[in-house]
Amino acid sequence: MTLIDLMTSKGPDLGLRLKALKKAGEHKPYDCYQCARCSSGCPSMKLLELKPHEVVGLVRMGFVEEVIESGMAWACASCLKCKERCPQDVAPADLMLALRNLAFEMGKEVPEAYTRILSEVMEFGFVQRPQEVLTKRLVRVNRERLGLPKMPEPSERFKSTFLRALEEL
Ligand code: SF4
Ligand code: SF4
Known part of the structure; x- marks a missing residue:
């Protein structure tokens, strides 16, 4: 700044x-x-x-x-x-x-973090991918170890709607 x-x-x-x-x-x-x-x-x-x-x-x-x-x-x-x-x-x-x-x-530079968030939403459907975390008992867990299903991929319909929304901003 x-x-x-x-x-x-x-x-x-x-x-x-x-x-x-x-x-x-x-x-x-x-x-x-x-x-x-x-x-x-x-x-x-x-x-x-x-x-x-x-x-x-x-x-x-x-x-x-x-x-x-x-x-x-x-x-x-x-x-x-x-x-x-x-x-x-x-x-x-x-x-x-x-x-x-x-x-x-005005063509000012957009911080890289923002463009990264947009590409994550486009590719993955969320601003951040699920991550491995350390519990209070110092056990590493992730979705797979917790028995949770794989996150669904964003559909082509979602991607085209998202792109259209970005163009309209
Ligand atoms: S924007 Fe609202 S809260 Fe902030 S200084 Fe002005 S009147 Fe106060
Ligand atoms: S939206 Fe939250 S972070 Fe942004 S200026 Fe207002 S209080 Fe601060």
């Missing part, structure tokens, strides 16, 4: 601000009064250069590109806690999603 330096930034971009707000849907940042309740419950906060309430404030002012460049939107875990905690129904989580979509449209 880069450090945001508003002193050397290009300044607010109202066109980009409008695009981000349109994508954010009905939970607009206008009503945010910077109480920071969203940030106080955010599990990703330690990873973030900008806290959720700061993202809302910066987007509201039009510093959308700066927020996108910070990579902040990709670090959000989409847990929706900020949405639940916001007394003003602003939903920073929806704004993070909007910023990711906007970053993609």
Whole structure:
């Protein structure tokens, strides 16, 4: 992530601000009064250069590109806690999603972890394959040893629907 330096930034971009707000849907940042309740419950906060309430404030002012460049939107875990905690129904989580979509449209680099997740879903049908785990009694178990059936492969219908959904994003 880069450090945001508003002193050397290009300044607010109202066109980009409008695009981000349109994508954010009905939970607009206008009503945010910077109480920071969203940030106080955010599990990703330690990873973030900008806290959720700061993202809302910066987007509201039009510093959308700066927020996108910070990579902040990709670090959000989409847990929706900020949405639940916001007394003003602003939903920073929806704004993070909007910023990711906007970053993609602007040709910004998508973190490798995201593309890896998509190919796992495409090939396997889940974001993560079942793994061997160590129990409290230090016994290694996996699906086979537990007598569980093999995971089914995703069907061709699933794959084509998934691809179509990605194209429509
Ligand atoms: S909780 Fe809501 S009103 Fe408070 S700072 Fe966060 S987005 Fe703004
Ligand atoms: S949705 Fe994202 S920004 Fe909101 S609390 Fe969860 S991790 Fe933090």
